Amino acid sequence: MQRISLAVLFAALQCCIASWDTLFFDDFNGSASGAWSITNENPGLYSYTPTYLDLLCSAGTLSAGYNNAENLFLITNPTLGDFTATMRVLSFSPPQSFQQIDVLALDDVDNYVRAVYGRIGEPSLEFGAETGGAWASSISPFDPGASAFYMRLTKVGNVYSQFISTDGTSWSQANETLAYGDGTPSYIGFVASDTWNIAAPADVQIDWFRVEGDVVPEPGAAALMLGALAALATRRKRRC
Numbered sequence: 001m002q003r004i005s006l007a008v009l010f011a012a013l014q015c016c017i018a019s020w021d022t023l024f025f026d027d028f029n030g031s032a033s034g035a036w037s038i039t040n041e042n043p044g045l046y047s048y049t050p051t052y053l054d055l056l057c058s059a060g061t062l063s064a065g066y067n068n069a070e071n072l073f074l075i076t077n078p079t080l081g082d083f084t085a086t087m088r089v090l091s092f093s094p095p096q097s098f099q100q101i102d103v104l105a106l107d108d109v110d111n112y113v114r115a116v117y118g119r120i121g122e123p124s125l126e127f128g129a130e131t132g133g134a135w136a137s138s139i140s141p142f143d144p145g146a147s148a149f150y151m152r153l154t155k156v157g158n159v160y161s162q163f164i165s166t167d168g169t170s171w172s173q174a175n176e177t178l179a180y181g182d183g184t185p186s187y188i189g190f191v192a193s194d195t196w197n198i199a200a201p202a203d204v205q206i207d208w209f210r211v212e213g214d215v216v217p218e219p220g221a222a223a224l225m226l227g228a229l230a231a232l233a234t235r236r237k238r239r240c
């Protein structure tokens with residue numbers, strides 16, 4: 001009889017009991033979830049209306065070693081598996097270059113993936129990663145005007161993609177997929193930044209933010225279930 005290793009059983013068990021679900025959602029209706037940590041906080045640059053978060057682009061950037069962007073909204077990554085992080089923006093019309101809203105999968109300010117909508121010469125989508133402070137990205141034009149849009153960052157394994165939608169139903173991939181890290185970023189979130197140009201402040205109206213992904217059991221929990229299955233199999237074998 002062919003023997004199946006514990007490692008294979010463990011992987012199969014994880015696969016069987018993992019499922020895809022909403023792992024986090026914040027509607028920003030009047031307040032924010034307590035799950036957020038706001039790094040480099042500047043309370044003067046954001047407020048909550050009854051239906052959305054109004055977030056001004058801060059005079060800073062995550063690029064290279066500058067790392068002076070304010071108000072990084074971050075949650076601890078809620079899954080060891082794959083995920084999508086989706087933001088609905090009610091309106092954002094940046095008048096000046098480099099004003100932008102970014103959806104982030106982040107380990108630290110020099111190691112992250114960033115899905116960007118902003119003005120880069122013209123209204124654009126940008127998608128890139130910074131590793132050890134070195135940023136590389138691709139850029140493509142996209143102009144929603146003052147209308148609402150949805151921006152999504154998707155992770156499968158350690159491969160990330162950027163998607164955009166104007167109706168939340170029909171999605172288009174923007175820019176090139178990229179590989180980053182080991183597939184387990186520490187944080188998920190967003191930031192609105194402005195490089196260093198605040199001559200014409202721009203605000204982003206964020207309706208909601210959602211993370212959907214694999215519900216992956218903690219290794220300890222899976223090991224307990226595997227142990228229980230092994231004990232059950234042993235008892236059945238003894239009865240035979």
Ligand SMILES: [Ca+2]
Nearest residue numbers: 062063064109
């Ligand atoms: Ca950086």
Ligand SMILES: [Ca+2]
Nearest residue numbers: 027051052207
């Ligand atoms: Ca809302």
